Amino acid sequence: RQEQIYEDDVDENGYRGPSKSQLSREQNALQDLGREMTKLGDEQLKRIGLPDEVLVEIVEFRRMRSFGAQRRQLQLIGKKMRNMDPVAVREAIDRVTGESRAAVACFTLRTLRDQMLAGDEALTKFISEHPEADIPRLRTLVRTARKEREAQKPPKSARELYRYLHDLLEEPISLFAEDDENE
Numbered sequence: 001r002q003e004q005i006y007e008d009d010v011d012e013n014g015y016r017g018p019s020k021s022q023l024s025r026e027q028n029a030l031q032d033l034g035r036e037m038t039k040l041g042d043e044q045l046k047r048i049g050l051p052d053e054v055l056v057e058i059v060e061f062r063r064m065r066s067f068g069a070q071r072r073q074l075q076l077i078g079k080k081m082r083n084m085d086p087v088a089v090r091e092a093i094d095r096v097t098g099e100s101r102a103a104v105a106c107f108t109l110r111t112l113r114d115q116m117l118a119g120d121e122a123l124t125k126f127i128s129e130h131p132e133a134d135i136p137r138l139r140t141l142v143r144t145a146r147k148e149r150e151a152q153k154p155p156k157s158a159r160e161l162y163r164y165l166h167d168l169l170e171e172p173i174s175l176f177a178e179d180d181e182n183e
Helices: 020-038 044-047 053-061 067-080 084-098 099-118 122-131 135-150 154-169
Strands: none
Touching: 020 053, 020 067, 020 084, 020 122, 053 067, 084 154, 099 122, 099 154, 122 135, 135 154
16 A cells, blocks of 8 residues: 655655664664663663663563563554664663673773772872862772771672772763754
8 A cells, every 4th residue: 555655754855764664674673672681680681771661561571471462562562662773772771681881880990990999009190091080088088998998807898899880981971862843
């Protein structure tokens, strides 16, 4: 059947939008990402930062045993993810599963933290490379983490130092596609 094309459907360059095939491919890609996320643990899902409506549908998928019901649920998950950027979602999944450069960066952060706790050279170098850092807080965290380690106490400050470094150096991911239109 031939669809009627209205002038409102065509932009100034004559572009009519993505084809049905392209939209179908994008929908299938989102469903595949949804299927992959159903296999992740609850803690990993929380770290991805998905909207609550998608999280609820993923949890619902896990309870289903019927293949047909699971297939329909994946379609619903894909539908709820339509406004999300598949590349950003893929990167977020890779980060929480340890399969991305960001996961390697987390290992590097642990190494950096351990170097800071071992001696002042690494801390001084970090401060000179990152003047935007909260230097008094950084020095306090390093000092208290060293004291905790010497006293054989739980590494509360070392974990807090890691989180501070992570928040300072980690690139945030926006899971939602950016609108090209200025409304």
